[in-house]
Amino acid sequence: MIRKLFLSLLLLVLYGCSNDSFPLIQDEAEGSVTKFSNDTHGTYGSTYVPLSSENTVIRNATVFDGLGNMYENYDIHFSDGKIKALGMNLQVDAKEIDGTGKYVSPGIIDIHSHMGVYPAPGVRTSSDGNEATSPVTAEVWAEHSVWSQDPQYKLALAGGITSFHVLPGSANLFGGRGVTLKNVSANTVTAMKFPDAPHTLKMACGENPKRVYSSRGPSTRMGNVAGYRDAWIGAEKYKKSLERNPSSRNLRNETLVGVLDGEILIQNHCYRADEMATMINISKEFDYKITTFHHAVEAYKIADLLADEGVCAAMWADWWGFKHEAYDMTIANVAIVDQARDGAGCAIVHSDSASGIQRLNQEAAKALAAGNKAGFNISEARAMTWITQNPAKAAGILDQTGTLEAGKNADIVIWDGNPFSVYTKAEQVFIDGALAFDKATQFMPHTDFDLGVKEWEVE
Amino acid sequence: MKYFYLILILSFSYLSLADAENSVLVKGGNVFLPDQGFVKKDFLIEEGKIVSIEDQIDDGVTGKTIYADGKYITPGLVVFSSLGLLEIGALSETNDNSSDIYNAGFDPSKAYNPFSQAVSLNRSKGVTSTVHIPGASGYFSGLLGHTKINNGWKQKKQGPLAVLTSYGQSRGDSRAAELQFMSDLFDFVRNRSEDKANYETDNIQFFFGTQNDYQFTNRDLVAIRKLLSNKLPLVVRVNKATDILNVIKFADTEGIELILWEANEAHMVADEIAKAGVPVVLDPLNNIPGSFDSLNATYENVARLNAAGVKMAFYYNQGAGSHNAYLATQSAGNAVAMGVPYNEALNAITKNPADIFGLVDVGQVSVGFEGDIAIWDADPLELTSFVEKVLIDGVEQDLSNRYEELTDRYTKEKDLPNSYRSRE
Numbered sequence: 114m115i116r117k118l119f120l121s122l123l124l125l126v127l128y129g130c131s132n133d134s135f136p137l138i139q140d141e142a143e144g145s146v147t148k149f150s151n152d153t154h155g156t157y158g159s160t161y162v163p164l165s166s167e168n169t170v171i172r173n174a175t176v177f178d179g180l181g182n183m184y185e186n187y188d189i190h191f192s193d194g195k196i197k198a199l200g201m202n203l204q205v206d207a208k209e210i211d212g213t214g215k216y217v218s219p220g221i222i223d224i225h226s227h228m229g230v231y232p233a234p235g236v237r238t239s240s241d242g243n244e245a246t247s248p249v250t251a252e253v254w255a256e257h258s259v260w261s262q263d264p265q266y267k268l269a270l271a272g273g274i275t276s277f278h279v280l281p282g283s284a285n286l287f288g289g290r291g292v293t294l295k296n297v298s299a300n301t302v303t304a305m306k307f308p309d310a311p312h313t314l315k316m317a318c319g320e321n322p323k324r325v326y327s328s329r330g331p332s333t334r335m336g337n338v339a340g341y342r343d344a345w346i347g348a349e350k351y352k353k354s355l356e357r358n359p360s361s362r363n364l365r366n367e368t369l370v371g372v373l374d375g376e377i378l379i380q381n382h383c384y385r386a387d388e389m390a391t392m393i394n395i396s397k398e399f400d401y402k403i404t405t406f407h408h409a410v411e412a413y414k415i416a417d418l419l420a421d422e423g424v425c426a427a428m429w430a431d432w433w434g435f436k437h438e439a440y441d442m443t444i445a446n447v448a449i450v451d452q453a454r455d456g457a458g459c460a461i462v463h464s465d466s467a468s469g470i471q472r473l474n475q476e477a478a479k480a481l482a483a484g485n486k487a488g489f490n491i492s493e494a495r496a497m498t499w500i501t502q503n504p505a506k507a508a509g510i511l512d513q514t515g516t517l518e519a520g521k522n523a524d525i526v527i528w529d530g531n532p533f534s535v536y537t538k539a540e541q542v543f544i545d546g547a548l549a550f551d552k553a554t555q556f557m558p559h560t561d562f563d564l565g566v567k568e569w570e571v572e
Numbered sequence: 573m574k575y576f577y578l579i580l581i582l583s584f585s586y587l588s589l590a591d592a593e594n595s596v597l598v599k600g601g602n603v604f605l606p607d608q609g610f611v612k613k614d615f616l617i618e619e620g621k622i623v624s625i626e627d628q629i630d631d632g633v634t635g636k637t638i639y640a641d642g643k644y645i646t647p648g649l650v651v652f653s654s655l656g657l658l659e660i661g662a663l664s665e666t667n668d669n670s671s672d673i674y675n676a677g678f679d680p681s682k683a684y685n686p687f688s689q690a691v692s693l694n695r696s697k698g699v700t701s702t703v704h705i706p707g708a709s710g711y712f713s714g715l716l717g718h719t720k721i722n723n724g725w726k727q728k729k730q731g732p733l734a735v736l737t738s739y740g741q742s743r744g745d746s747r748a749a750e751l752q753f754m755s756d757l758f759d760f761v762r763n764r765s766e767d768k769a770n771y772e773t774d775n776i777q778f779f780f781g782t783q784n785d786y787q788f789t790n791r792d793l794v795a796i797r798k799l800l801s802n803k804l805p806l807v808v809r810v811n812k813a814t815d816i817l818n819v820i821k822f823a824d825t826e827g828i829e830l831i832l833w834e835a836n837e838a839h840m841v842a843d844e845i846a847k848a849g850v851p852v853v854l855d856p857l858n859n860i861p862g863s864f865d866s867l868n869a870t871y872e873n874v875a876r877l878n879a880a881g882v883k884m885a886f887y888y889n890q891g892a893g894s895h896n897a898y899l900a901t902q903s904a905g906n907a908v909a910m911g912v913p914y915n916e917a918l919n920a921i922t923k924n925p926a927d928i929f930g931l932v933d934v935g936q937v938s939v940g941f942e943g944d945i946a947i948w949d950a951d952p953l954e955l956t957s958f959v960e961k962v963l964i965d966g967v968e969q970d971l972s973n974r975y976e977e978l979t980d981r982y983t984k985e986k987d988l989p990n991s992y993r994s995r996e
Contacts, residue, residue: 233860233861233862234861234862234863234864234866234867235862235863236863264861265860268859268860320662413978413979413982414982416982429891429892431891431892431896431899432891432892432896433895433896434659434660434661434689434690434892434895435660435661435662435892435893435895436660436661436662436663437660437662437663439892440660440689442975442978443975443976443978443979444975444979445979445983449979449982449983466890466891467860467862468857468858468859468860468890468891469890471859472857472906475902475906475955478955478956479902479955479956481956482955482956482957482958483979486958487979487980487983488983489983533955533956534954534955534956535902535905535906535908535909535953535954535955536905536908536909536954537909538909566861566867566868568839568840568868569840571817571840571841571843571844
């Protein structure tokens with residue numbers, strides 16, 4: 114036992130802080146919506162209520178709009194939780210925030226988080242991200258594991274995160290449904306749920322499922338693929354059976370049929386280029402759409418294919434080497450995906466880490482710099498889309514957030530400098546127009562778990 | 573720490589004569605001097621060592637000149653890592669930084685692979701040497717050692733530098749028992765004869781609790797004896813503030829030299845750490861209450877330790893961890909954003925690792941120090957800056973690496989499938 118402890122200690126040393134320790138296990142998750150369980154307004158639907166907000170205008174800032182543009186000396190006006198206008202010298206009567214010398218961006222969105230399902234402290238009693246009991250667990254929903262008191266949310270908020278997508282882990286071929294949350298303090302998960310966000314389904318390629326189930330199968334990549342196809346065949350049968358017996362319930366197949374019906378978005382953990390291509394073939398065999406490949410360390414090898422198929426790739430800037438399928442790293446990965454087919458690619462910088470989620474802007478900066486060093490000419494404004502517009506698109510919430518456009522949710526970050534600098538901090542974060550974080554006053558939510566944690570004077 | 577200079581073993585000193593005879597003049601750059609920060613200076617390296625640093629040194633006398641106008645020049649990064657000991661994390665067959673046979677006496681630096689892909693990547697990012705972090709499975713994790721990561725078969729090494737262990741919830745038993753056990757173990761070693769013959773057949777088993785036991789070979793007992801005679805310090809990975817105080821007290825009682833590692837709650841007892849003169853090696857980015865030992869983890873850790881006058885060295889322990897050890901620059905940059913003065917932050921990834929572990933003549937651009945140099949296109953702590961040249965012992969390094977080759981292969985125009993294209 115002691116040796117195991119030491120091994121885990123070693124892994125912690127190698128792979129990061131004790132709570133986002135081991136990407137082999139933690140990465141990945143999913144979710145969905147079906148005719149039987151399309152609950153975005155139903156039993157499990159969002160009960161989110163925004164904090165109260167003020168009619169506000171930020172003046173004279175450098176604005177990244179999340180659409181690939183940057184404007185200097187710009188104003189942004191928001192009220193009733195919505196963005197009203199962007200422009201120079203807006204003629205509005207509202208509470209003024211001086212944005213001189215500051216930068217403004219859309220709220221940052223992470224398409225790959227396990228906050229809530231792998232909360233801090235990282236103890237086994239709340240390690241709820243992987244239902245590693247069967248290779249196919251499309252029936253489980255990450256939201257039913259989410260701990261609303263996870264003290265990590267506010268740390269991400271201080272990094273500008275306004276929404277994040279929580280996925281089950283990657284132990285299974287089908288890990289279960291994912292859920293998109295607002296980064297707000299609440300006592301229930303439904304009160305954090307992003308209204309009208311589609312469910313998603315986590316699938317996983319490669320090493321993890323075949324390792325976890327090596328004794329019972331699948332134990333190979335070809336076994337993985339047979340497992341996906343078997344499950345889709347079962348879903349097709351189930352869908353057909355509904356014509357005869359519309360009231361028959363089957364949780365697993367309800368999720369899978371939700372994908373086949375286009376209601377549930379596929380979020381697919383997949384590192385290797387050849388496996389991603391195979392997954393695209395499977396999606397064609399069963400006529401569903403893959404929204405995003407996650408981790409996608411080798412996405413650059415098939416960047417044109419991803420652009421042609423309209424599949425996003427969510428990537429780290431520079432993680433590699435912790436497993437064989439993460440060996441062929443290039444820090445230009447994000448940029449190559451972004452620039453495929455003359456800029457038709459959908460590149461996302463994701464975290465899969467409660468540490469990394471706090472600095473997605475820094476991760477995007479590294480990816481941007483490496484891309485331009487590799488010969489591209491990518492602007493900071495374009496790189497901003499990797500952590501705003503594109504993850505919003507991948508989560509199916511781009512109609513509500515992800516860019517600064519009139520009519521969208523006022524999810525806004527004011528940075529004290531250029532967000533692509535290591536020295537820059539988020540100064541204020543607004544969610545639906547309501548101030549959610551203020552660095553100067555240390556205004557931020559504290560979960561119940563945070564209470565009682567004090568710094569005692571040493572006597 | 574001065575004692576270590578006496579016992580450092582320079583086990584390999586293989587600088588080839590051809591390289592060592594060369595002199596390199598680096599001209600016109602902004603040079604990071606440990607006490608002053610960036611200053612415009614020229615400096616001359618001869619036989620691998622920095623021999624002069626002046627406002628102006630005329631070129632053309634001998635050897636090679638690197639013109640570095642507008643560039644930023646720092647000591648090469650000294651990182652804490654498993655570089656060269658670990659190729660792929662999940663493949664144990666590629667992992668040489670842990671041992672089931674030895675613990676305190678385990679020296680992983682013997683397994684260093686200079687041709688690891690992780691080594692070449694980190695070298696291209698400004699790392700010139702690593703302190704190996706051992707991960708043995710016994711009561712102690714093993715010995716820390718220092719290796720230059722220059723190209724080629726032969727590397728200069730210094731060490732062993734220290735013995736690593738951990739304390740707190742990461743261990744299996746009660747905190748109380750763990751310290752008692754270490755104390756008993758130390759007494760046992762003290763009371764044994766130093767006569768090596770007595771050790772040679774030893775394979776001591778310490779029983780601990782009812783089910784756990786630790787084995788110590790002769791080699792381990794020798795390393796423990798070095799702790800007790802102050803020839804090596806003890807590095808303790810510990811996070812909880814109360815544990816930190818107990819470890820400081822323990823080290824004082826036992827008369828051993830202490831270095832704290834990780835230390836997420838160190839800020840709570842910063843004054844006590846400063847008073848004890850104990851250095852701390854940590855990642856400024858560790859701010860998550862990731863365990864019940866780290867409930868008070870905060871970004872403010874490093875700024876408070878700095879304000880209290882604690883000597884710190886930084887490592888990067890997020891994401892891919894050791895494989896990206898060069899991202900100590902990102903940790904240091906964030907430390908600046910958290911309130912650590914810039915020069916302190918840059919020293920914490922160059923000079924301070926050397927100071928804390930008693931490394932001889934590495935970690936600074938100062939006369940008499942080895943010519944381990946990184947030349948950057950801009951602020952080395954900024955995310956968008958790049959290394960342009962690296963010197964190790966005055967020898968300019970080949971910075972090519974597999975990851976640039978992959979990038980080139982998939983970004984350059986091609987008339988043949990990738991796999992048929994030149995590797996150049």
